[in-house]
Amino acid sequence: MVVGKYAYFWGVALNYQSSSSEAADRIRPNGESRLVGKALKFWESVRNDGELPLSSVLEMEDCPFGAEDSLVIEVGVSELDDRVVAAGARVQAALGRDPTGLSVLDTLPSSTEMGLSFCRASVDLKKPMADVGRFFNKKGQEVLYRSILLPLSDDGLRVNRVVSAFSYKVVH
Numbered sequence: 001m002v003v004g005k006y007a008y009f010w011g012v013a014l015n016y017q018s019s020s021s022e023a024a025d026r027i028r029p030n031g032e033s034r035l036v037g038k039a040l041k042f043w044e045s046v047r048n049d050g051e052l053p054l055s056s057v058l059e060m061e062d063c064p065f066g067a068e069d070s071l072v073i074e075v076g077v078s079e080l081d082d083r084v085v086a087a088g089a090r091v092q093a094a095l096g097r098d099p100t101g102l103s104v105l106d107t108l109p110s111s112t113e114m115g116l117s118f119c120r121a122s123v124d125l126k127k128p129m130a131d132v133g134r135f136f137n138k139k140g141q142e143v144l145y146r147s148i149l150l151p152l153s154d155d156g157l158r159v160n161r162v163v164s165a166f167s168y169k170v171v172h
Contacts, residue, residue, distance in 0.1 A: 010041045029036045036148045038064040039165035052126055052153035065165050073104055073149075073162040076083050079120040080105065082162075094145065094168040096137030108164075109135035109145060122149040134171075136170055142171040 040063050046057040057063065072086035082104040092098045099107040104119045109131075122129040132146040152161040167169040 029099045035064075035069065035165050035167045036130060036146055039148045039150060039163075040130075043128055044162075051156035052159060054130050054153055054156060055152045057152070058163065063148075064166075065163070067165055069166055071099070071107075071164040071166060073119060073164065075123050075160050075162060079117050079171055082117075082119055082123075091166050094137060094166065096139035096141065096171075109133060109143075115127065119162050119164075122151050122162055124149050126159055144171060 001118050005050055039051065042062070043053055043059075046053040046060070053129040057128070058065070070088045070089045071084060072087075074083050074085045075134045084102050084104060084107050087095075087099050095107070105117060107138050108117075108119060118129040118131045128151070129149045130147070131149070134142060134144050137143050145166065147166045150165070151159040152162040152163055154160055
């Protein structure tokens with residue numbers, strides 16, 4: 001997803017079965033079961049000699065993320081300073097609120113439900129981090145999700161953005 005020059009994706013995917021990939025794409029809303037894999041493959045393909053991908057890669061036409069399915073995180077000095085700077089409509093629907101301006105620790109399910117900050121782990125390790133699980137959103141709905149957090153950089157060396165590709169399903 002591209003929001004201005006910043007983009008982050010917080011992704012959740014469900015495992016749908018299908019006999020053909022074309023048919024699977026038609027029955028999967030937003031291709032959820034492929035979003036995390038596409039995000040990781042894209043991240044790997046845009047790296048130069050092991051450096052971090054530049055934030056500008058999110059403006060590329062072949063970027064597999066949509067604005068509706070993404071979360072943009074600006075990395076601060078510490079995990080307490082990491083902030084959501086943009087969230088797509090589907091991410092907002094999954095969370096039951098607009099997390100823009102909130103801290104990552106108050107936004108991502110892995111932080112609120114498991115006491116972990118996969119975002120900060122991705123920043124510190126300079127590697128993608130996948131997360132899967134369930135949470136109850138602000139509307140009281142149970143949500144199944146899968147996400148991947150992808151570290152990005154403005155200079156190829158220091159992580160200053162994290163892209164999260166996110167898809168989900170509300171449990172009825």
